[in-house]
Amino acid sequence: MSADLALSIRNLALSFKSWSGTSQVLHGIDLEIKRGERVALVGESGSGKSVTARIILGTLHELKSARISGEVWVAGREMSSLSQSERQALRGTDISMIFQDPTTALNPVYTIRQQFHEVLMRGDPKISLSTAEQRSADILREVSITDTERVLESYPFQLSGGMNQRVMIGMALINEPQLLLADEPGTALDVTVQAQTLRLMRDLVRQHGTSVLFISHNLGVVREFADRIYVIYKGRIVETGPAASIFDDPRHAYTKALLAAIPRLTGGGIPEIQEDSEAFFDPMVTHEDVSA
Amino acid sequence: MNSILSVLARRLATTTLVLFGVSVLIFLIARIIPGDPARIALGPRATPEQVERMRETLHLNEPLVTQYFYFLSDLLRGDLGISLYTNRPVMTDIAQFLPATLELVLLAGIFMVAIGLPLGALAARHRGGWPDNIIRVLTLMTVSAPSFVWAVILVLLFSYYLPLFPIAGRIHETIMIPPVTGFMLIDTILAGSWDGFWSALHHLILPAFALSLSGIGQAARLTRSNMVEVYDQPYIEMAQSYGFPEDRIARKYAFKPSLIPSLTIIGLDFAALLGNAFLVETIFAWPGISRYGVGVILQKDLNAIVGTVMIISATFLIANIIVDLLVAYINPRIRYAERSK
Structure with missing residues (x-):
């Protein structure tokens, strides 16, 4: 793996073994994220995008029924070759993750301050309370929270969804991870709040130089955020390329269908969505990166 | 911490109400049980006059509401009466x-x-x-x-x-x-x-x-x-x-x-x-x-x-x-x- 890559996935396949047999979830996918790059993985529910994030995070390796093959390189290390505790050591320090619903992802019985402190201890187990306090307040100001004192002493249920989302973004970035996984961030929020927090997150990862894998089912949300896009369908990458060229010139039948599925303000009501078609299984389309 | 104290105050208030309800209930059940408490207390050989005197001292001839207030005021003074089983104040038995x-x-x-x-x-x-x-x-x-x-x-x-x-x-x-x-x-x-x-x-x-x-x-x-x-x-x-x-x-x-x-x-x-x-x-x-x-x-x-x-x-x-x-x-x-x- 070359040094300028934050994440490199080679021929990753995943299947789940159960009593009734084996079901193949990922059919050998390749994916790369350069340092500081924001990449989106887009596909419908069940396409395998969330499990991909769990494999990168190393949590799916713990599941006995999961069969994982291929290579996943994060921070210069191959996840499958690491022990459980080595994978665990990467989490919260080199990789962190943002979840769909910020209000249920934060623990209900601890204050935001206590939760920040726990996360900071992943980076520095001996961190003093005052340093932790200082750093938590700093990162909260970075996510545009001004009354840091009040937010820190609050429990998640006392804050709005948008506020919790900012807290979660701050928490994910506070240990300066190399790679940030964002699994459908803010899907549980209303659209305006989601747009606001995503813009905030984009600016922040740009400043921090964090590489991001942004997972979404919504191409519209991804448009503003990502440099490059991978479209995934039933465990296969069907199209990949720079965001602009995917939007201007979708070539794979599935990407076209996905783009057509975005409701538009200009009318037409609910868009016609194609049924599954044979064309969705066409070979992968790669857009040349013009800047490269 | 204040909020814990206010939980305590609220629960103590409702508990007092519940205890009051329990006292009414137990009092009524004790009166509804068949058998004259005075006669039970005195045993089968007591004369009708003795039973009547006992009924007077136990306020059994008064209306139920009056009887309840006698019971309640005794209760508040920590007096639960005498146990027929041990012949001692019920309070003493309970304390033991x-x-x-x-x-x-x-x-x-x-x-x-x-x-x-x-x-x-x-x-x-x-x-x-x-x-x-x-x-x-x-x-x-x-x-x-x-x-x-x-x-x-x-x-x-x-x-x-x-x-x-x-x-x-x-x-x-x-x-x-x-x-x-x-x-x-x-x-x-x-x-x-x-x-x-x-x-x-x-x-x-x-x-x-x-x-x-x-x-x-x-x-x-x-x-x-x-x-x-x-x-x-x-x-x-x-x-x-x-x-x-x-x-x-x-x-x-x-x-x-x-x-x-x-x-x-x-x-x-x-x-x-x-x-x-x-x-x-x-x-x-x-x-x-x-x-x-x-x-x-x-x-x-x-x-x-x-x-x-x-x-x-x-x-x-x-x-x-x-x-x-x-x-x-x-x-x-x-x-x-x-x-x-």
């Missing part, structure tokens, strides 16, 4: 028998929490694994048999075949301890007798354990199922995504939220120990209030029945208040809801 039961029930409650909760948490932490399976089978066994069955089994195993624990009583018969509080563990310390303290503890362990066994199973199963549910919450996945060690996640992230629904039920189970104590007290010849309560019911000793039921309800309510305070302490939502009132 209640501490023995409280000692038993408190230790059983400690066993329930100190053994049941960790077992349940351990099972949930290793859900689906062998510790989980073993704990589930064991706890199912303990909840499937009532406590007196366990009492008999434990006596047979650990007092008879393996004479590790005494078979009956509260303390070794050669040790004489002057009763001060009625709590043997405290009285032995007050008397400065360490031998007595260890002997009292030795006598207490087996009956308390027998009494607590089904509670331990109940608490463990409840904790397990609530905690397994918590493990499916997004905040556990988030904790795992931050690489916290699994044991820390179990202790800090999964156990504490799972206590919120468990505690209320464990509190009720704890209070139910008072009722279950009767057969265990009988088997271990334990001079407690449950055994006394059943004795006076069989004798139709009205004053004593009323007094015992009042005291047991009060203990039940106090246990509930303590649980409410614990839940408020753990659940921030309750504390803040209280603060905004």
Whole structure:
């Protein structure tokens, strides 16, 4: 793996073994994220995008029924070759993750301050309370929270969804991870709040130089955020390329269908969505990166 | 902290109302039970004049409401009347028998929490694994048999075949301890007798354990199922995504939220120990209030029945208040809801 890559996935396949047999979830996918790059993985529910994030995070390796093959390189290390505790050591320090619903992802019985402190201890187990306090307040100001004192002493249920989302973004970035996984961030929020927090997150990862894998089912949300896009369908990458060229010139039948599925303000009501078609299984389309 | 105090104030107020309701109920039940209390008190050979005089002193000829106020004002002065069974003031009987039961029930409650909760948490932490399976089978066994069955089994195993624990009583018969509080563990310390303290503890362990066994199973199963549910919450996945060690996640992230629904039920189970104590007290010849309560019911000793039921309800309510305070302490939502009132 070359040094300028934050994440490199080679021929990753995943299947789940159960009593009734084996079901193949990922059919050998390749994916790369350069340092500081924001990449989106887009596909419908069940396409395998969330499990991909769990494999990168190393949590799916713990599941006995999961069969994982291929290579996943994060921070210069191959996840499958690491022990459980080595994978665990990467989490919260080199990789962190943002979840769909910020209000249920934060623990209900601890204050935001206590939760920040726990996360900071992943980076520095001996961190003093005052340093932790200082750093938590700093990162909260970075996510545009001004009354840091009040937010820190609050429990998640006392804050709005948008506020919790900012807290979660701050928490994910506070240990300066190399790679940030964002699994459908803010899907549980209303659209305006989601747009606001995503813009905030984009600016922040740009400043921090964090590489991001942004997972979404919504191409519209991804448009503003990502440099490059991978479209995934039933465990296969069907199209990949720079965001602009995917939007201007979708070539794979599935990407076209996905783009057509975005409701538009200009009318037409609910868009016609194609049924599954044979064309969705066409070979992968790669857009040349013009800047490269 | 203020919010905890306000929870306490609110619960004390409602508890007073409940106790008032209990007193009305018990008073009415005692009057509705067939048979003239005066005649029962005097026995079959009393003359009609004697019975009539007794009815006068017991205010039985007054209307029910007046009778209730006599009863209530006596109650507030701590006078529960004379027991026909022991011929002593009911208050004296209760003061003598209640501490023995409280000692038993408190230790059983400690066993329930100190053994049941960790077992349940351990099972949930290793859900689906062998510790989980073993704990589930064991706890199912303990909840499937009532406590007196366990009492008999434990006596047979650990007092008879393996004479590790005494078979009956509260303390070794050669040790004489002057009763001060009625709590043997405290009285032995007050008397400065360490031998007595260890002997009292030795006598207490087996009956308390027998009494607590089904509670331990109940608490463990409840904790397990609530905690397994918590493990499916997004905040556990988030904790795992931050690489916290699994044991820390179990202790800090999964156990504490799972206590919120468990505690209320464990509190009720704890209070139910008072009722279950009767057969265990009988088997271990334990001079407690449950055994006394059943004795006076069989004798139709009205004053004593009323007094015992009042005291047991009060203990039940106090246990509930303590649980409410614990839940408020753990659940921030309750504390803040209280603060905004």
